[in-house]
Amino acid sequence: MTTINAPMPSLSHRASRWFSRNLIRIYAALAFIYLFIPVAYTFVFSFNDAGKSNLVWQGFTLENWQNPCGAPQVCEAVVNSLQIGVISTVLATILGTMIAFALGRYKFKGRKSTNLLIFLPMATPEVVLGASLLAMFLNLRVNPGFWTIVISHVMFCISFVVVTVKARIASLDPRLEQAAMDLYANERETFRYVTLPLVMPGIAGAALLAFSLSFDDFIITNFNSGVVSTFPKFVYVSAARGIPAQANVIGSAMFFIALIIVIVGQVVSRKRKKI
Amino acid sequence: MANNKVSQDTGDLKLDRVSKHYGDFCAVDDLSLIVPDGSFFALLGPSGCGKTTTLRMIAGLEEPSAGTISIGDTDITTQKSYRRNVNTVFQNYALFPHLTIFENIAFGLRRRGVKDVKSEVESALNLVEMAHLAERKPNQLSGGQQQRIAVARAIVNRPEVLLLDEPLGALDLKLRRQMQIELKRIQTEVGITFIHVTHDQEEAMTMADTIAVMNQGKIEQMGSATDLYEAPKTAFVANFLGQCNLIKGKITSRAGDKATVTAKGLTFEVPLSRVATSNDSVFLGVRPEKLRLDDTGVNSIKNCVVTDRSFVGTSTQYLVRAPWDLELVVFEQNDEGLHDLRVGDTVSLEWDPEHTFALDGAGDINAGADLDDEE
Numbered sequence A: 001m002t003t004i005n006a007p008m009p010s011l012s013h014r015a016s017r018w019f020s021r022n023l024i025r026i027y028a029a030l031a032f033i034y035l036f037i038p039v040a041y042t043f044v045f046s047f048n049d050a051g052k053s054n055l056v057w058q059g060f061t062l063e064n065w066q067n068p069c070g071a072p073q074v075c076e077a078v079v080n081s082l083q084i085g086v087i088s089t090v091l092a093t094i095l096g097t098m099i100a101f102a103l104g105r106y107k108f109k110g111r112k113s114t115n116l117l118i119f120l121p122m123a124t125p126e127v128v129l130g131a132s133l134l135a136m137f138l139n140l141r142v143n144p145g146f147w148t149i150v151i152s153h154v155m156f157c158i159s160f161v162v163v164t165v166k167a168r169i170a171s172l173d174p175r176l177e178q179a180a181m182d183l184y185a186n187e188r189e190t191f192r193y194v195t196l197p198l199v200m201p202g203i204a205g206a207a208l209l210a211f212s213l214s215f216d217d218f219i220i221t222n223f224n225s226g227v228v229s230t231f232p233k234f235v236y237v238s239a240a241r242g243i244p245a246q247a248n249v250i251g252s253a254m255f256f257i258a259l260i261i262v263i264v265g266q267v268v269s270r271k272r273k274k275i
Numbered sequence B: 001m002a003n004n005k006v007s008q009d010t011g012d013l014k015l016d017r018v019s020k021h022y023g024d025f026c027a028v029d030d031l032s033l034i035v036p037d038g039s040f041f042a043l044l045g046p047s048g049c050g051k052t053t054t055l056r057m058i059a060g061l062e063e064p065s066a067g068t069i070s071i072g073d074t075d076i077t078t079q080k081s082y083r084r085n086v087n088t089v090f091q092n093y094a095l096f097p098h099l100t101i102f103e104n105i106a107f108g109l110r111r112r113g114v115k116d117v118k119s120e121v122e123s124a125l126n127l128v129e130m131a132h133l134a135e136r137k138p139n140q141l142s143g144g145q146q147q148r149i150a151v152a153r154a155i156v157n158r159p160e161v162l163l164l165d166e167p168l169g170a171l172d173l174k175l176r177r178q179m180q181i182e183l184k185r186i187q188t189e190v191g192i193t194f195i196h197v198t199h200d201q202e203e204a205m206t207m208a209d210t211i212a213v214m215n216q217g218k219i220e221q222m223g224s225a226t227d228l229y230e231a232p233k234t235a236f237v238a239n240f241l242g243q244c245n246l247i248k249g250k251i252t253s254r255a256g257d258k259a260t261v262t263a264k265g266l267t268f269e270v271p272l273s274r275v276a277t278s279n280d281s282v283f284l285g286v287r288p289e290k291l292r293l294d295d296t297g298v299n300s301i302k303n304c305v306v307t308d309r310s311f312v313g314t315s316t317q318y319l320v321r322a323p324w325d326l327e328l329v330v331f332e333q334n335d336e337g338l339h340d341l342r343v344g345d346t347v348s349l350e351w352d353p354e355h356t357f358a359l360d361g362a363g364d365i366n367a368g369a370d371l372d373d374e375e
Helices: A011-021 A023-045 A074-105 A111-123 A126-139 A146-170 A174-182 A187-216 A219-224 A231-239 A245-274 B051-059 B101-112 B117-127 B143-155 B173-190 B201-207 B225-230 B235-240
Strands: B013-022 B025-035 B040-044 B066-071 B086-089 B161-165 B193-198 B210-215 B218-223 B245-255 B258-263 B266-271 B281-286 B299-311 B315-321 B327-333 B346-351 B357-360
Touching: A011 A023, A023 A245, A074 A111, A074 A146, A074 A187, A074 A231, A074 A245, A111 A146, A126 A146, A126 A219, A146 A187, A146 A219, A174 A187, A174 B086, A219 A231, A231 A245, B013 B051, B025 B051, B025 B066, B025 B218, B040 B051, B040 B201, B051 B086, B051 B161, B051 B193, B086 B143, B101 B117, B101 B143, B117 B143, B117 B173, B143 B161, B143 B173, B173 B193, B173 B201, B193 B201, B201 B225, B210 B225, B210 B235, B218 B225, B218 B235, B235 B245, B235 B281, B235 B357, B245 B266, B245 B357, B258 B281, B266 B299, B299 B327
Parallel strands: B040 B193, B040 B210, B086 B161, B161 B193
Antiparallel strands: B013 B025, B013 B066, B210 B218, B245 B258, B245 B281, B258 B266, B281 B357, B299 B315, B299 B346, B315 B327
16 A cells, blocks of 8 residues: 555444445355255255164265165155156146147137136145045045056146146247248148247246156145155155155255256257357 | 148239128228239238238138139139248248258258258258358347348249248348348349238339239239339329329310310320329329429429428429429439529429329328338
8 A cells, every 4th residue: 555644444344345245145145055055954964874863963974875775665655756757747748738729829718717727726725635636536436546646746737737838839929830831831740840849848847847846745645645655755754753864865866966957958058059 | 741732833823803801801802913923023002001911811821701812723712821832931030940040941841842952952042142051040140141041941942922021121221222132133043923012112113023002902003113103093102102292183174195284273284194084183293303493394383482402412302382282392403404492492393294194183182191101
């Protein structure tokens, strides 16, 4: 400093200036910490040498990651969840996409009320849906199990698929389809080569949403699963006598798989834009 | 599935008494038209005149309420658009955003099962000078480039008729001029019938062999740019193409090959061949550049006053008030005969009978004026 007589700003003044300049960063950091503490906790405790109960840190081990199926029935539950997730996603996506096209493209009697009814399952409390589905299955003398879970999941996923895909269809320029017809594509070819590829990002997004909803669902599943176990149900049930560290391993693994998918997607789409 | 049957015979495009109604609204009203094979034809009119609807009916994107459309001897009125050998350049190009430029152009060829897609696409790309962009996606291209690709995508199919729906509307003025010349070159090169829909009279006059001026679902007049400009048949055409001075008058005699018209006590002569009506009540018309600031001619108005003057380089444009409630536009070339008048100067106007025309005086004298600047 070569200036001699400039008054030095006081320490508290400088601190408050630094604080106000960095307020947005501090806020963002706090928000992220809040969001990711549960994930970090889950991840860290997946390395806990837990034994029976995974509530207190007992020491570091890789054993849980080397043997994720070590706890009784955990992998059976995960496999069930994956199977139910995939089957429900496929069915809900196909049915929901068809409904979305019907609602987005055609004018028919009762279209407005259909639009409204589609929203209802999203607005209904899950407990109510779960209980009434169970009542229905029992009245029909269907034993709850794998397929009743699938039926329930397809039911509540459809609404989300319809809403997502319909938004994409609404943003589609009708002139593109006219251009395809003008260029010798008949109705089926127009759908296959122009409409479907353009709506596909919406359908893919809807499918991912449906899968995560299905994989995640506990309340409705708990009502309609009978003796079949899913991963959320397994975690809930074992909470009473201590959740095994393998649950943390599987939870963390799911998180990182999702993260990798997102990152790869970003990289690919950025590369595509650069070409 | 590439076995779509496409009609292959060539010939003139004929519209016979075609109408299109939307509820009570009549978009196209009993329109008949013949577009000769291989010509560059323009449908010109203000927005809402039915020109785009006409185009869409030819493309097969709309079905006429009445009438028939045919190419050569084939009736295509109800034929699906993908069976017609007609292609369209859409207003905002409608390129497929998920396909590369190459695949966009190849689209029609692949649907028809053409064997040598690659070389066809390449020659189309060369025709529009865009070969270096084959692997790009449409959203990576500028408006002018997309425009050329849209033309290439249509032309690669060698349609019998190419439809262009305001293809230059989204481009800036300089690029538009350039593309006008370009499109004209392409049309001459491929020899396909072009039907160009536009509201821009200058664009139509620059490019088309034949122009049909449309207004309220009907064709007002059809002919070459010169015909329409020099001898308009209605007040709408006179005002819509360029500027025009119209004077309300009455035919007092038709003798030999000329008619005499009186207006406000003055008499004017007009060749009978340039009288477009059997009515005696007429609008007498003359273009601004045909007026001279002199008083020796057969048709003249004396004691006029200059009310405005603007210098536009090649000419000076005067607004001149006649002794009655009428303003006339006069263009004077900036050469040695220049008068260099000031606002307030008294002048006489004169013009030759052969530059005069007489139109039916029943309609609106201002029809079609100030309609072409919709952007």
